[in-house]
Amino acid sequence: MPAALPHPLRALRARDFRIYFAGQLISVAGTWMQQIAMAWLAYKLTNSALVLGLLGFASQIPILLFAPLGGVWSDRTDRRRLMMTTQALAMLQALALAVLAWQGWATPALLLGLAFVLGCINAVDIPARQSLVVHLVGDRALLPNAIALNSFMMNSTRFVGPALAGLIVARAGEAVCFLLNAASYLAVLVALAALHTRPGGGASKPALHALREGLAYAFxxxxxxxxxxxxxxxxxxxxxxxxxxxxxxxxxxxGDARTFGLLVSSVGAGALLASVFLASHVSIDGLARRVAHAVSLAGVALLLFALNRTSFLAYPLLMVLGFSVVLVAAGSNTLLQSWVRDDMRGRVMAIFSVAFLGIAPLGSLAMGSLAHAIGIRPTLAVFGALTVVAGLAHRPAPHQIARDA
Structure with a gap:
């Protein structure tokens, strides 16, 4: 790889990060396809907003329950080998979904059960993945760009994967999406096997003691x-x-499955723009202020999306939503990775995973239940208004803005 790379791609100079990035690019595209196919299949079987909320709850509640212990595990073992195990297990889960869908055996209960299984796998995989990146680039100055490129990878596939899934589901059925996702895990397994980096394996402490230590440090x-x-x-x-x-x-x-795919792709397009925006910045100066403002922007976009009834406005509003959410999540990730001690990295990133992914199922359950009771548009409007309030409540103080400018 040439030393002179465009500024937004500079972290790809690191061999291990370059290999990891390529493998994840293929695998995450498959993951997005599976998520779209699974949600559409659940809705097709039930026509229920509550079941959609339960599906989101089942897939992410294990992160809330188990990710902190996953972070402890990540800090005391070889993260590369740990990820190879979790990725292989996720491949088996995708194959199980493919068989159920292909044979017409899928039921809401089985979908919820397999969503929960994948959530348990992710509770271990995500802290390891988040804390692995810093070791792959070597030079800590490249860390913000590596995190931004990681976000770019996640969101470029989020743009392409759902659109492809919508077409495949409409033409060939959900089973094909699940099968393609299972095959995509081969790419990341090959990439992980090729890495030279062997991060992790720190001094062992009792798990609960290590967990309390991480929580005390973070808070x-x-x-x-x-x-x-x-x-x-x-x-x-x-x-x-x-x-x-x-x-x-x-x-x-x-609309139909294609409309659904385009809606999710619009979110991905906005998220992709946020990733490019983050990757184009050399330092983290001003990032804290931008993250704070993005919370309120997300609330306004969600509120307007709730009031909208047309495709013409739905797509750009979702782009703004995708941009705002990724700016909050990836920007906060960058800041935390820049501040945290290396020996606490796995545990702090596990807490970050709980905050970003583990809390979401509680919101999914609440949103699904409320939408079932009063309808989707009033529900989205309530959640949008609450987000605006939360953004204003957590706005940076004047001295923080001055320090961060």
């Missing part, structure tokens, strides 16, 4: 605590809207 650090709160607010109030999109596509826009 005694004022800035870490504040940004975890911001991420948790967006996770609870904004992120669950995604599980309602099948219902929105069919009942508000009168």
């Amino acid at each position: 005694s650090h004022r800035d870490i605590r504040l940004f975890l709160q911001r991420v948790a607010a967006v996770s609870l109030l904004v992120a669950p809207y995604v599980v309602m999109l099948p219902l929105y596509a069919r009942t508000i826009l009168g």
Whole structure:
């Protein structure tokens, strides 16, 4: 790889990060396809907003329950080998979904059960993945760019994967999406096997003691605590809207699986722009202020999306939502990774995973239940308004803005 790379791609100079990035690019595209196919299949079987909320709850509640222990495990073992195990298990889960869908055996209960299984796998995988990146680039100066590129990878596939899934589901059925996702895990397994880096394996302490130590460290650090709160607010109030999109596509826009795929791709397009925006910046100066403002922007976009009835406005509003959520999540990730001690990295990133992914199922359950009772548009409006309030409540103080400018 040439030494002179465009500024937004500079972290790809590191061999291990370059290999990891390529493998994840293929695998995450498959993951997005599976998520779309699974949500659409659940809605097709039940026509229920509550089931969509339960699906989001089942897939992410294990992260809330188990990710902190996953972070402890990540800090005391070889993260590369740990990820190879979790990725292989996720491949088996995708194959099970493919068989159920292909044979017509899928039921809401089985979908919820397999969503929970994948959530348990992710509770171990995500802290390991988040804390692995810093070791792959070597030079800590490249860390913000590596995190931004990681976000770019996640969101470029989020743009392409759902659109492809919508077409495949409409033409060939959900089973093909599940099968393609299972095959995509081969790419990341090959990439992980090729890495030279062997991070992890720190001194072992009793698991509960190590967990308490990580929690005390995170919440005694004022800035870490504040940004975890911001991420948790967006996770609870904004992120669950995604599980309602099948219902929105069919009942508000009168569309089908392709409409659903385009809605999620619009979120991905905005998220992709946020990733490019983050990757183009050399330092983290001013990032804390931008993250704080993005919380309120997400609330306004969700509120307007709730009031909208047309495809013409739905797509750009979702782009703004995708941009805002990724700016909050990836920006906070960058800041936390820059501040945290290496020996605490796995545990702090596990707490970050709980804040961003583990809190979301509570929001999914609440949003699905409320939408079942009063309808999707009033529900989205309530959650959007609450997000605006949360953004204003967590806005940076004047001295923080001055320090961060």
